[in-house]
Amino acid sequence: MKILVAVKQVPDTATQVKISADPRAIDTTGITWIVSPYDEFAVEEALRIKEKRGQGEVVAVSLGPERVKEALRSCLAMGCDRAIHLNDPAWNGADTLATAKALAAVIQREAPGLVLCGRQAIDDDMGAVPAQLAELLGWPCASWVMEATVDGDGKTARAARQVEGGLEVFDLPLPAVLTAQKGLNEPRYPTLKGIMGAKKKEIRDVKATDLGLAVEPPQLSVVMLEALPPRPPGRILQGDVPTAVKELVRSLREDAKAI
Amino acid sequence: MANAFWCIVEDDRQGTPKKVMAEVIGEAARLSRGQTEAVWLTDKASAAGLKQLAEWGATKIRLLESAAFAPYRSEVWVGAAAELAVKEAPRAIFAPVTSRAREFVARLAARLGVGLAADCVAFAMDGERLVATRPVYAGKLLAKTTWAKTPSVATLRPNVFRPAEAQPGRTAPVERPSVTLPAAQMKFVERREEVATGLPELTEAEIVLSGGRGMKGPENYVILEDMAHVIGAAVGASRAAVDAGWRPHRFQIGQTGRTISPKLYMGFGVSGAIQHLAGMRTSKVIVAVNKDPEAPIFKIADYGIVGDLFEVVPELTKEFKKLLEK
Amino acid sequence: MKLDLSAEQQMIQALAREFAETAIKPIAAEIDREARFPHETVKRMGELGLMGIAIPERWGGSGVDAVASVLAIEEIAKACGSHAAIMSVNNSLYCDPVYKFGTDAQRERFLKPVASGHAHGCFALTEPQAGSDASNQHTLAVRDGAHYVLNGRKQFVTNGREASFALVFCATDRAKAHHGISTLVVEKGTPGFLVPKTEDKLGIRASDTAELVFEDCRVPAENRLGEEGMGFPIALATLDGGRIGIAAQAVGLAAGALERSVAYARERKSFGVPIGHHQMVQWMLADMATAIDGARLLTLRAAALKDEGRPYTTAAAMAKLFAAETAMKVTTDAVQIHGGYGFIKEYEVERYFRDAKITQIYEGTSQIQKLVIARDILGGSR
Ligand SMILES: Cc1cc2nc3c(=O)[nH]c(=O)nc-3n(C[C@H](O)[C@H](O)[C@H](O)COP(=O)(O)OP(=O)(O)OC[C@H]3O[C@@H](n4cnc5c(N)ncnc54)[C@H](O)[C@@H]3O)c2cc1C
Ligand SMILES: Cc1cc2nc3c(=O)[nH]c(=O)nc-3n(C[C@H](O)[C@H](O)[C@H](O)COP(=O)(O)OP(=O)(O)OC[C@H]3O[C@@H](n4cnc5c(N)ncnc54)[C@H](O)[C@@H]3O)c2cc1C
Ligand SMILES: Cc1cc2nc3c(=O)[nH]c(=O)nc-3n(C[C@H](O)[C@H](O)[C@H](O)COP(=O)(O)OP(=O)(O)OC[C@H]3O[C@@H](n4cnc5c(N)ncnc54)[C@H](O)[C@@H]3O)c2cc1C
Numbered sequence: 001m002k003i004l005v006a007v008k009q010v011p012d013t014a015t016q017v018k019i020s021a022d023p024r025a026i027d028t029t030g031i032t033w034i035v036s037p038y039d040e041f042a043v044e045e046a047l048r049i050k051e052k053r054g055q056g057e058v059v060a061v062s063l064g065p066e067r068v069k070e071a072l073r074s075c076l077a078m079g080c081d082r083a084i085h086l087n088d089p090a091w092n093g094a095d096t097l098a099t100a101k102a103l104a105a106v107i108q109r110e111a112p113g114l115v116l117c118g119r120q121a122i123d124d125d126m127g128a129v130p131a132q133l134a135e136l137l138g139w140p141c142a143s144w145v146m147e148a149t150v151d152g153d154g155k156t157a158r159a160a161r162q163v164e165g166g167l168e169v170f171d172l173p174l175p176a177v178l179t180a181q182k183g184l185n186e187p188r189y190p191t192l193k194g195i196m197g198a199k200k201k202e203i204r205d206v207k208a209t210d211l212g213l214a215v216e217p218p219q220l221s222v223v224m225l226e227a228l229p230p231r232p233p234g235r236i237l238q239g240d241v242p243t244a245v246k247e248l249v250r251s252l253r254e255d256a257k258a259i
Numbered sequence: 260m261a262n263a264f265w266c267i268v269e270d271d272r273q274g275t276p277k278k279v280m281a282e283v284i285g286e287a288a289r290l291s292r293g294q295t296e297a298v299w300l301t302d303k304a305s306a307a308g309l310k311q312l313a314e315w316g317a318t319k320i321r322l323l324e325s326a327a328f329a330p331y332r333s334e335v336w337v338g339a340a341a342e343l344a345v346k347e348a349p350r351a352i353f354a355p356v357t358s359r360a361r362e363f364v365a366r367l368a369a370r371l372g373v374g375l376a377a378d379c380v381a382f383a384m385d386g387e388r389l390v391a392t393r394p395v396y397a398g399k400l401l402a403k404t405t406w407a408k409t410p411s412v413a414t415l416r417p418n419v420f421r422p423a424e425a426q427p428g429r430t431a432p433v434e435r436p437s438v439t440l441p442a443a444q445m446k447f448v449e450r451r452e453e454v455a456t457g458l459p460e461l462t463e464a465e466i467v468l469s470g471g472r473g474m475k476g477p478e479n480y481v482i483l484e485d486m487a488h489v490i491g492a493a494v495g496a497s498r499a500a501v502d503a504g505w506r507p508h509r510f511q512i513g514q515t516g517r518t519i520s521p522k523l524y525m526g527f528g529v530s531g532a533i534q535h536l537a538g539m540r541t542s543k544v545i546v547a548v549n550k551d552p553e554a555p556i557f558k559i560a561d562y563g564i565v566g567d568l569f570e571v572v573p574e575l576t577k578e579f580k581k582l583l584e585k
Numbered sequence: 586m587k588l589d590l591s592a593e594q595q596m597i598q599a600l601a602r603e604f605a606e607t608a609i610k611p612i613a614a615e616i617d618r619e620a621r622f623p624h625e626t627v628k629r630m631g632e633l634g635l636m637g638i639a640i641p642e643r644w645g646g647s648g649v650d651a652v653a654s655v656l657a658i659e660e661i662a663k664a665c666g667s668h669a670a671i672m673s674v675n676n677s678l679y680c681d682p683v684y685k686f687g688t689d690a691q692r693e694r695f696l697k698p699v700a701s702g703h704a705h706g707c708f709a710l711t712e713p714q715a716g717s718d719a720s721n722q723h724t725l726a727v728r729d730g731a732h733y734v735l736n737g738r739k740q741f742v743t744n745g746r747e748a749s750f751a752l753v754f755c756a757t758d759r760a761k762a763h764h765g766i767s768t769l770v771v772e773k774g775t776p777g778f779l780v781p782k783t784e785d786k787l788g789i790r791a792s793d794t795a796e797l798v799f800e801d802c803r804v805p806a807e808n809r810l811g812e813e814g815m816g817f818p819i820a821l822a823t824l825d826g827g828r829i830g831i832a833a834q835a836v837g838l839a840a841g842a843l844e845r846s847v848a849y850a851r852e853r854k855s856f857g858v859p860i861g862h863h864q865m866v867q868w869m870l871a872d873m874a875t876a877i878d879g880a881r882l883l884t885l886r887a888a889a890l891k892d893e894g895r896p897y898t899t900a901a902a903m904a905k906l907f908a909a910e911t912a913m914k915v916t917t918d919a920v921q922i923h924g925g926y927g928f929i930k931e932y933e934v935e936r937y938f939r940d941a942k943i944t945q946i947y948e949g950t951s952q953i954q955k956l957v958i959a960r961d962i963l964g965g966s967r
Binding site for chain 2: 013038096100128132134136140141143144158160161163168169172183218223224225228231232234252
């Protein structure tokens with residue numbers, strides 16, 4: 001079975017982000033880029049499914065500028081067999097729908113049996129691309145998946161999705177889209193051999209025209225980015241524990257009206 | 260045309276809308292010109308639930324009631340809702356951020372070919388243009404976004420918007436439009452319940468207590484749970500505590516856990532790493548208890564106590580008890 | 586001149602950093618306190634390919650290069666000096682010589698399991714009377730048919746207790762002095778091979794430093810690495826490479842101490858300002874950062890020369906000397922910047938300070954490095 005994993009490259013979680021001269025974008029100088037953590041769970045799950053089945057192919061796909069190759073290379077180092085880079089300035093202002101359309105076009109060509117995504121990309125935090133992808137493909141979709149198995153003949157996936165108060169388990173006819181929630185697995189580190197082997201694996205560049213896609217204006221556009229309003233300075237409550245606690249409870253009740 | 264603000268109803272799966280709907284309806288009512296419509300896909304709606312929606316301010320209720328809607332499957336819901344949306348052409352479609360609504364409206368937006376803004380914390384009308392504000396980059400920045408065409412699809416972060424006040428006696432017409440129900444592709448197998456804690460859901464709670472590595476071990480969370488029972492709070496944790504196996508992952512607050520925005524967040528033995536802050540920095544009031552006066556969490560806390568949580572927590576529980584007994 | 590790392594080298598560095606941060610850092614203080622060999626993390630390092638970095642894949646290694654080894658060891662040392670010592674010895678004092686001087690049959694038996702991380706190796710040169718004066722070997726191997734009968738005592742052997750294979754230097758012909766030294770691979774469990782003692786140490790306490798004793802230990806002659814009498818050149822060539830590893834360890838320890846010092850200088854206040862605002866603290870930090878960068882560049886240069894197959898003996902000696910001295914100075918200053926807290930175990934810089942000391946001693950003391958460097962400058966005429 002062929003499994004396709006959609007991965008997004010995002011700024012490292014500890015990065016300080018600054019708004020660039022264009023108020024709609026961040027200043028990317030000095031940023032360390034990583035594979036979005038949930039996408040690592042997706043990659044890991046794809047590799048495990050392949051390993052368990054003893055055959056198959058795992059293809060990593062990412063849309064983004066040239067730097068995205070680094071993210072794809074680390075997926076190859078983890079064990080993905082090859083990678084596709086949707087690399088075209090035409091996608092620079094892509095919103096979730098445009099991203100999903102591009103991915104859907106590749107998926108139609110690749111015809112995988114299963115698509116794995118992260119539950120959300122930790123920079124733009126929409127958590128929308130996978131469901132939109134499923135819609136464009138007409139496939140079923142299970143989000144925030146905590147357990148996944150594929151049956152022997154590759155016809156059905158059983159997935160447990162996390163919902164308020166528990167897990168809901170479904171059988172999805174394949175092909176389908178699943179999104180990985182933390183807890184699905186523990187992603188492996190790439191091995192040194194994997195890192196060296198990644199050099200020899202293919203990363204194919206794909207342009208919008210290769211997919212027969214026309215450039216469309218985004219349906220959702222960013223007007224501007226803003227820094228968070230600063231929080232007013234806080235107060236350290238002095239005195240011994242009983243005194244400080246009494247003052248805290250009083251403040252929460254009378255000043256902050258939070259209780 | 261195209262004036263109605265739809266509010267996708269999230270319910271407790273027992274026929275009652277969740278409290279967060281007061282926030283969604285409240286915000287929609289503020290923006291709409293008198294057309295705030297509750298759209299409810301459910302297998303069973305209670306009369307009390309319908310009444311509740313009207314009292315919160317829904318001017319019309321569109322009820323899609325069918326056994327096919329439970330359990331939630333995106334392919335079924337989207338087919339039904341899209342048919343109605345194409346017919347009615349609402350101005351906007353709002354839903355709260357919940358496990359199913361967030362997936363549902365994303366898929367719906369794709370079907371309708373319109374933009375989606377997820378996890379919004381504010382809206383404004385700029386002339387005819389609706390502008391949504393949403394946190395990005397782990398809450399380090401806010402993005403103002405707008406839509407190319409209607410309906411504007413958005414999800415709203417719980418506990419952020421001012422809830423509508425219920426006006427007893429207010430009523431709204433209930434419409435039961437007929438729509439074609441697509442066949443389900445996904446087959447339901449089972450539901451596994453979490454062990455009930457008797458405490459509110461983390462993302463919905465108005466008060467959240469969060470225990471970090473300073474809790475020292477899983478056995479010590481009892482003291483937070485005791486306090487939580489007194490004040491009706493949920494208990495969350497930092498990743499350090501989750502990774503140590505002290506709490507299940509669903510209780511993790513932060514960039515790779517849950518994003519919460521309660522009225523009151525109290526962190527105990529949490530250092531305030533940037534990834535943790537990402538999940539709770541929009542809380543209205545932040546309290547930190549940490550023995551290290553240099554802990555970064557004090558930088559964003561409204562109130563702090565520098566001290567040993569094992570002394571502070573029991574004392575605090577005692578004081579809360581006293582206060583609430585009054 | 587190009588200073589960029591290749592994409593693969595960067596990824597290996599990132600991997601080592603991440604592993605060190607998440608798996609090693611949290612246990613570093615504890616294993617130091619308990620002087621406990623970290624089996625679990627060392628096993629995982631083996632699985633990742635960190636225990637045979639420069640060995641070709643065919644022999645169980647990762648097939649990378651010396652530069653990548655340096656980058657990886659530095660990252661590991663930033664979190665824990667003991668792990669770095671275990672890793673450095675396994676890579677450069679065991680795998681490298683067995684690969685370089687071994688036959689394919691020997692590589693198959695003695696290298697593959699170690700380079701792939703399934704077993705460990707150690708390097709046993711030092712004896713009670715043979716430290717800096719390493720040619721003064723008393724351990725004796727006498728040929729007896731298809732075997733050598735080995736008798737003697739090795740000390741201060743890193744990984745000595747944990748290793749499945751020991752590279753043992755011994756006299757096969759005492760009359761020939763250092764031309765009469767040979768190298769044998771002795772397998773653990775061979776009758777007459779004992780490990781009676783491990784040392785209690787100042788630093789790198791989680792690495793084991795053992796005494797190895799051979800009592801009429803019969804070692805098959807096919808376990809001899811290289812020709813009879815080639816032992817001393819093998820030892821010297823091995824130590825040239827090993828010094829790059831120790832230099833990397835020293836750079837990592839210094840860098841780890843600096844990282845903590847910078848954080849502390851930002852947080853700790855005295856006289857109403859963070860101590861980093863005091864010029865004398867800034868001065869210390871600037872000196873630390875500069876020396877570390879110098880040491881790192883010397884170390885990477887030595888590794889790059891090695892990778893290119895060019896002579897690197899002097900470059901490695903300079904790197905090891907400068908990096909070790911830097912590590913000692915930087916960790917001392919790091920304790921100073923932390924004031925009284927620096928002297929307390931909870932703050933961990935004292936561990937870096939203790940761990941740094943060994944880098945000035947093993948694989949040739951700083952004095953011996955100076956000898957090597959001076960000999961090269963003076964063209965052999967001392
Ligand atoms: C220069 C620039 C301009 C932009 N302009 C706009 C704009 O005008 N309007 C707007 O709405 N957004 C804009 N964006 C944001 C960007 O388009 C979003 O990243 C995109 O909408 C996906 O949403 P998300 O990142 O929240 O993904 P989510 O929906 O949170 O992602 C969930 C999962 O989908 C998959 N996925 C998401 N993105 C990708 C990808 N790129 N490649 C492969 N898999 C992916 C991953 O598996 C991921 O875990 C811009 C970004 C950039 C860099
Ligand atoms: C990709 C990525 C994603 C991440 N995502 C998340 C996330 O979603 N959520 C998250 O929380 N973290 C996340 N992290 C981890 C984050 O960086 C921190 O490591 C983590 O938040 C630390 O948890 P902590 O505050 O409980 O522990 P620590 O940082 O160890 O802090 C413990 C605190 O407890 C205090 N303390 C100890 N004993 C007591 C006592 N008796 N009384 C009072 N105080 C005491 C200490 O002074 C200290 O400040 C992520 C990291 C990465 C790299
Ligand atoms: C923790 C630890 C791990 C070790 N691991 C290993 C290992 O794995 N394998 C192994 O074989 N050995 C190992 N050693 C041994 C180490 O390499 C020796 O201790 C080192 O070479 C110094 O030898 P020595 O202790 O006999 O000191 P000596 O040689 O007695 O030196 C004492 C002092 O005299 C100085 N000195 C000696 N000769 C000269 C000279 N000619 N000119 C100027 N000064 C001189 C030295 O610099 C030193 O200051 C280890 C030692 C330790 C402590």
